[in-house]
Amino acid sequence: MTGAGKTQPAAAVMESGDYRVGIDLGGTKIAAGLVDIQSGAMTHFRRRPTLVSEGPAAIIRDVAEIAAEIIALAKAEGRFPLSVGIAVPELVDLEGRVCSDWNFSIETIGADVEKLLGIPTMADSDVRAAAHAEARFGTGRSHQSFVYVSLGTGISYSLVINGRPWSGANGFAIHFASSELALPKEDDTGLTIANAEDFASGKGMQRCFARRAGEPLEDGVRTLEVMSSKGDPLSTRILDEAAEVTGRLLAQMINMIDPEAVVLGGGLGCSTGRYREKLEQHMRENIWAKHCQSIPLKLAALGEGAGVVGAALAKPPGNRRQTIKVGA
Template structure:
């Protein structure tokens, strides 16, 4: 890291399943300027999503250049958080949501910036460690609960990547338990039922009508006394809460930080999630572990992406 770069703004881009957000980040304070958002067009050709990312980067850079009170220095680096597996070299290694072909090269060619990619959950956890709910904490486990489910362990202010960069999974592998009559195993992937998208599928499978606002509609129905909506929420929260408790049993963190749309929600889901987490922590003297909501909200991805670019320099 060069001293001049550390004082310069960093361009942060957060590519999500529903929106792409970008802005210039002050790496010393986490402040974001020229924040811009566009919808994510998930069902277009992969190259068009890359074009959208390129376009929003151009919008932010142009806004900064035109602003008479803009930064003294323009960014020389960009960090991009993506909802995919990213290895320790910064290469995308999955296409769970959508492919992003030649993303690094394309952004560099259009802007001249050095570009670093990072998994969105690690980027968000990094931001929380520096400026959010994980400050002044030796270790915390960050769980991103939204359309998908993932996690990051933070140690001494930095996300733990693992040997290859793949240490973000805790609900995406199949689990097996005996059926009630013990004659066979029932095999399922928790994320398929417990994520936001999984809850919508579970609701539909149980005969529910299309949800106008996804899981937010489930919360509304549950608050009005709908037993089916309550059942879907409780089952999803029960699965996720038990998995988080198991992670706590394995990692012994100082605190839990919850991010993502579900993780930051209030209401029946949050109530049941916390109940199941605390009930399934093995060492009962540790069952009162602090469970905090991410302090930076949707800005964590942008800030963390920028911090990741700076850390990689």
């Protein structure tokens, strides 16, 4: 009741909580929602296509529009978001600047959206955002250290230590399969140069199929699992080769970092068919230390929501630089 004896409308009653808007900006879709960052609960989930062909201005406009819609719905319920976080499939430095343009050129998207909305807005790399969400609310909660690996259209990773993704000296610690590798050819005539991501990612697998079959996959990589289960030798070969490449890469990462667990996210990472089975086989076979060959290999718990929740957890630029404490 109010002092005047009137009942206040339910929509105007302010709820306690720490609410943020999280936006997962992908190469094909924008996913967004209102996140209670104390519990990880997400409401007002929205999804729309990413209009890459229309250019950066259209993407920024759509991100701002979907955020504004969620903010308006939240305020109508008495929940007032404190900030907007945007997870992007690019390099993002410690100041929140997007420093690559593999998918689109949106260097100042955080500042641009903030100007449109009038609310603090931060950007972060999508894999780091998803890892943060899994550390706080998902599969990584029970581990002091784990590696979150996103396997989908591309391949990326984030090392999590004591609940925080390790950003690196510049914010770029997300790559492990993007650089070209060189190995001697069997006939000693030179080196074979190859990029694992171009071959073993979802996009790479689709390209391999199109090149070898002379026609594109009808429904993306998922089609490979279906065709393989029906005995198609080409689909089986592509799945097996990509799984072996990725499994060996994961083993190398485990050999280098020695984490408590590996958490797989992304469309490929969360698959449960032949690809996942062969990936785990090759990963365990190529781990050097026998003690580590039984390392837990887990699936991300938050699914599509990981990027949205993780984006909402994005820290302001001034709070991103990390240090390693040695000793007591």
